[in-house]
Amino acid sequence: ELKNLLDFVLMVLRDFGFDEFEADLSTRPEKYVGDVDLWKKAEQYLASSLEAADLPYQLAPGEGAFYGPKIDIHIKDAIGRRWQLSTIQVDFAQPENFDLDYATSENTRRRPVMIHRALLGSIERFVGILVEHYAGAFPMWLAPVQATVIPVADRHQDYADSVGAALVERGVRVHVDGADETVGEKIRRAITQKHPAVIVVGDKDVEAGTVGLRLRGEEHEQRGIVLGDAVDTLAEMARPPR
Structure with missing residues (x-):
């Protein structure tokens, strides 16, 4: 699921004309919720997804949210500036808050792990980045007046x-x-x-x-x-x- 989400994020960003990406993998902070082993497993899955996508990344130790590790995707615009846009966030807290569970193939109940994403970040900020990236000369499909x-x-x-x-x-x-x-x-x-x-x-x-x-x-x-x-x-x- 993480790999599919990452592929989808990169597809969307490429459609908008961005083709240079880097990522930060933010890991467990000092104060956190959830099981340490589950944190480690989630961090490994996130790293594997980045490697499968052949996406350069760097670790951001202790920079994860208290409720789970995350991937932040950075793009480079037309003049080489680096902007953080998309986020894929693992969340151990919300399934507990909502008392969520699911039935396994062995007919037992287990607590799921939630994954949420922000494809573009703040839409106003994203539009501003697009304007500067294209210097106002949008591709035809994106231009307000075509x-x-x-x-x-x-x-x-x-x-x-x-x-x-x-x-x-x-x-x-x-x-x-x-x-x-x-x-x-x-x-x-x-x-x-x-x-x-x-x-x-x-x-x-x-x-x-x-x-x-x-x-x-x-x-x-x-x-x-x-x-x-x-x-x-x-x-x-x-x-x-x-």
């Missing part, structure tokens, strides 16, 4: 709205920018705000059912893309991992 649609002129607004609606129907988070500004100003704003995709529509697009598309990081806009093809491409790019 595509901005910009009409060249007021007469293209209805078509821009229909493009936005087609994307929303496929699950893409869209902003249709109908502000009374120049196209250049609106494109610069979308790029500055690091939106992954910028779509521009003008007269030829309205007539032909096409769009102009620029993906973040590309220098030039792709013109004359059939709307359905653009929607398919962006919907696929916007899909979360797995």
Whole structure:
């Protein structure tokens, strides 16, 4: 169970784009609850799980909670800073508090050991780490606004709205920018705000059912893309991992 939990934690963190990990294994403090032999066995299981995952770790003697040992997972962000995020905690106290037991295969009753986890730590802190890790340029599946649609002129607004609606129907988070500004100003704003995709529509697009598309990081806009093809491409790019 510990190995499965650790694999799940690392899978989630990798999905968010982190790929460098270290761990601390915190062991029995001076004041503790539970049996010493059970503590030692739990610490051995935690260490075995870390080794099976090929995860570098260091011991933190006496830093466990009074109710059980734990693993703390640290990630490194894009500029090499180390952040503690996930925790897998063994708990000897809560089964006692709730008087929990289970039936064994020998039809006897035994006290279980509880394992609880914090996948991301504080969600506010995790979001802050993500923002700094990506410098605001989130992968498309994670970006709050995944595509901005910009009409060249007021007469293209209805078509821009229909493009936005087609994307929303496929699950893409869209902003249709109908502000009374120049196209250049609106494109610069979308790029500055690091939106992954910028779509521009003008007269030829309205007539032909096409769009102009620029993906973040590309220098030039792709013109004359059939709307359905653009929607398919962006919907696929916007899909979360797995």
